[in-house]
Amino acid sequence: VLIGAGGQGRELFDLLADLNAVAPRYEVLGWLVEPGFAARGTRVRERPVLGDLDWLAGRADAVQVICAVGAPEQRRRLVERARRHGATFCSAVHPQAVLTPTVTLEAGVLIAAGAVLTDAIRLGAHAIVNCGCTIAHDVVCEPFATLSPGVHVAGGAVLGEGCFLGTGASVVPRVRVGEWAVVGAGCAVVADVPPNTTVVGVPGRVITQRAAGWHLAAGA
Numbered sequence: 001v002l003i004g005a006g007g008q009g010r011e012l013f014d015l016l017a018d019l020n021a022v023a024p025r026y027e028v029l030g031w032l033v034e035p036g037f038a039a040r041g042t043r044v045r046e047r048p049v050l051g052d053l054d055w056l057a058g059r060a061d062a063v064q065v066i067c068a069v070g071a072p073e074q075r076r077r078l079v080e081r082a083r084r085h086g087a088t089f090c091s092a093v094h095p096q097a098v099l100t101p102t103v104t105l106e107a108g109v110l111i112a113a114g115a116v117l118t119d120a121i122r123l124g125a126h127a128i129v130n131c132g133c134t135i136a137h138d139v140v141c142e143p144f145a146t147l148s149p150g151v152h153v154a155g156g157a158v159l160g161e162g163c164f165l166g167t168g169a170s171v172v173p174r175v176r177v178g179e180w181a182v183v184g185a186g187c188a189v190v191a192d193v194p195p196n197t198t199v200v201g202v203p204g205r206v207i208t209q210r211a212a213g214w215h216l217a218a219g220a
Helices: 007-022 072-084
Strands: 047-051 198-199 203-208
Touching: none
Parallel strands: none
Antiparallel strands: 198 203
């Protein structure tokens, strides 16, 4: 069962189809969406919208769940709701992604086509690595970290919980992107990024500071 039927969700559906073309493994039952997104029974990629996350009540033991919502603060909220229903999460790695045997994945990770992950990398739960990303040795991606297409992360960097790296951003070795920070598209991160900030430009500079816990706001 897939949480989220927007763009990231449809990309996940295609990823699972590519996996099944290599070795049949997943049967996609349908989509779980937030109220108001689409009516129950609406078909997306020939699979029905099953309802909202309350659909999992009494069914969580019978299915595996993947959350494919791009915004990390929204993904965290939906995952927490699914956990309260006892959901079991699985990960999905595209067959055209390259991972060494020393890459460690926690539950709920998505890795798209063309991503390359080298030695001794750890991806926390529900991290997303989009197409064409490269992650070098000893990088740690904490839970809910999100890499947009074409992000490049050099060795020893740490991507904090819930951080979001925009398309084409680059991170130099051994720096830390703080928790729930946002890195703009094309940004060059050459120094530590404070938590809850937005950085843009080359080199990256802070343009916004959010209050700690902003991602927990109602409706986030």
